[in-house]
Amino acid sequence: MAYQDTQVTQRHESALSTNKVLRNTYALLAMTLLFSALTAGAAVVMGVQQMNILVFLIGAYGLMFLVHKTANSAMGLLSTFAFTGFMGFTLGPILSAYLTLPNGSALIMTALGMTGATFIGLSAVSLITKKDFGFLANFLTAGAIVLILAMVAGIFLQIPALSLAVSAGFVLFSSAAILYQTSEIVHRAGETNYILATITLYVSIYNLFISLLSILGIMSND
Numbered sequence: 001m002a003y004q005d006t007q008v009t010q011r012h013e014s015a016l017s018t019n020k021v022l023r024n025t026y027a028l029l030a031m032t033l034l035f036s037a038l039t040a041g042a043a044v045v046m047g048v049q050q051m052n053i054l055v056f057l058i059g060a061y062g063l064m065f066l067v068h069k070t071a072n073s074a075m076g077l078l079s080t081f082a083f084t085g086f087m088g089f090t091l092g093p094i095l096s097a098y099l100t101l102p103n104g105s106a107l108i109m110t111a112l113g114m115t116g117a118t119f120i121g122l123s124a125v126s127l128i129t130k131k132d133f134g135f136l137a138n139f140l141t142a143g144a145i146v147l148i149l150a151m152v153a154g155i156f157l158q159i160p161a162l163s164l165a166v167s168a169g170f171v172l173f174s175s176a177a178i179l180y181q182t183s184e185i186v187h188r189a190g191e192t193n194y195i196l197a198t199i200t201l202y203v204s205i206y207n208l209f210i211s212l213l214s215i216l217g218i219m220s221n222d
Contacts, residue, residue: 177200
């Protein structure tokens with residue numbers, strides 16, 4: 001009887017801990033997305049030009065490294081906002097380019113709506129069904145390698161069909177990452193740090209939005 005009571009208590013504490021991580025993750029994710037929107041808007045208003053790829057990579061991966069190093073301290077929150085603010089700022093020139101198109105605003109809003117609907121739908125699937133999507137780990141590893149190679153090839157080949165394929169690949173990859181990360185929190189199989197969980201979901205949403213916007217742009221008559 002005492003053993004059963006202990007098991008019930010442990011399950012209850014585990015559920016409370018999981019719910020806490022989920023609440024903190026979604027709260028921080030909402031704030032970082034809003035902050036990114038503000039920095040992106042600032043970049044558009046300032047007329048910021050597209051950032052050099054080397055500067056972007058150093059900034060993005062440098063700040064990402066900083067987030068991981070400080071994730072277990074109060075500095076982790078500052079690092080998170082620094083990273084997401086930077087990513088939002090780099091989004092500004094891309095939005096500016098689309099806004100020059102006759103239907104640019106519609107493309108941006110459509111991509112934004114599709115991104116939001118996809119994230120909510122995938123999160124609901126993971127949370128409601130409570131299915132363990134841990135099996136996607138190998139797919140994500142292989143997918144990351146394939147996408148990196150495809151992006152490098154795209155830089156040199158400049159083939160529109162390849163760009164479309166890469167964007168579609170990122171949509172699938174980001175969708176799988178959202179399912180995987182949410183499942184990791186629910187099943188406590190991996191991520192219990194809400195800052196790291198937030199960053200993973202943020203990057204997935206960022207890539208999903210960029211990829212959907214790219215696909216809509218390529219398919220647009222303009």
